[in-house]
Amino acid sequence: MGIIGFLKNKGSKGSKVKEIMADVSAKQLPRHVAIIMDGNGRWAQKRRLPRIAGHRQGVEALREIIKITSELDIRYLTLYAFSTENWRRPRDEVNALMSLLVEYLQKEVDELDRNGVRINMLGDIEGLPDEVSAEILSAVNKTKHNDKLQVNIALNYGSRAEILNAVKSIVRDAVEGTIDINNMDDTLFARYLYTREIPDPDLLIRTSGEFRLSNFLLYQMAYTELIFTDKDIYWPDFDRYTYLKTIQEYQNRRRRYGGIDAGEGET
Ligand code: FPP
Numbered sequence: 484m485g486i487i488g489f490l491k492n493k494g495s496k497g498s499k500v501k502e503i504m505a506d507v508s509a510k511q512l513p514r515h516v517a518i519i520m521d522g523n524g525r526w527a528q529k530r531r532l533p534r535i536a537g538h539r540q541g542v543e544a545l546r547e548i549i550k551i552t553s554e555l556d557i558r559y560l561t562l563y564a565f566s567t568e569n570w571r572r573p574r575d576e577v578n579a580l581m582s583l584l585v586e587y588l589q590k591e592v593d594e595l596d597r598n599g600v601r602i603n604m605l606g607d608i609e610g611l612p613d614e615v616s617a618e619i620l621s622a623v624n625k626t627k628h629n630d631k632l633q634v635n636i637a638l639n640y641g642s643r644a645e646i647l648n649a650v651k652s653i654v655r656d657a658v659e660g661t662i663d664i665n666n667m668d669d670t671l672f673a674r675y676l677y678t679r680e681i682p683d684p685d686l687l688i689r690t691s692g693e694f695r696l697s698n699f700l701l702y703q704m705a706y707t708e709l710i711f712t713d714k715d716i717y718w719p720d721f722d723r724y725t726y727l728k729t730i731q732e733y734q735n736r737r738r739r740y741g742g743i744d745a746g747e748g749e750t
Contacts, residue, residue: 522691522717567641599631
């Protein structure tokens with residue numbers, strides 16, 4: 484299998500879920516899964532529904548994915564909820580997405596908290612409407628002591644802006660003398676990113692058959708395994724079965740980080 488996996492929607496699901504769950508749980512799991520939840524609009528369009536109905540259904544899918552991630556003891560889940568480029572969408576859709584996020588946090592934070600989920604935000608919080616940033620800060624604060632699963636919501640997030648901001652802060656610190664630029668390495672650099680203290684994603688999933696990273700975690704995903712689903716699996720269709728199949732595909736990959744497998748190269 485090459486660097487890019489392609490997950491097709493086939494096979495009967497129901498009876499296989501238990502079997503796949505057992506298989507997946509017995510093998511090495513990713514520590515950090517990142518997801519580009521793409522295709523909500525197309526899911527709705529296919530049903531002649533307004534786009535926001537797709538986003539609403541997307542939240543339902545998300546609920547289930549958080550649950551399974553926790554059941555599998557995966558430690559970090561990062562979700563691309565709204566990019567710095569998403570402001571270009573029609574104002575109604577942007578407003579509806581922001582309201583959906585607030586509604587989700589208001590409704591779910593207590594249960595997430597009870598289940599040991601820690602909410603964290605990646606992105607420029609100052610560029611968000613006050614009601615949204617207040618709700619996020621409250622959820623982050625309420626769940627900050629949890630350690631079963633950390634859910635990072637990338638919101639008003641753009642990877643290039645994140646990297647540029649890191650560079651600006653590093654230059655500032657170097658000029659002020661709080662860091663020595665000669666000691667700068669990738670570990671120190673990573674501390675200037677939104678993802679400080681979060682390990683790099685092991686697996687990236689993007690639904691709906693688009694093969695792009697769309698300005699998401701570009702620095703952090705240098706060695707991440709990429710899996711793109713078939714184009715008829717929109718985010719609201721991404722269910723337990725499909726998630727488990729994706730993890731199964733990840734477990735069949737051989738991660739080499741630029742090196743070679745043990746045993747390879749021996750003559
Ligand atoms: C991409 O589908 C999806 C988004 C831009 C938003 C994702 C948001 C949610 C699932 C809901 C809110 C999030 C949280 C964390 C509660 P698209 O609109 O680009 O679909 P299309 O490509 O078919 O148009």
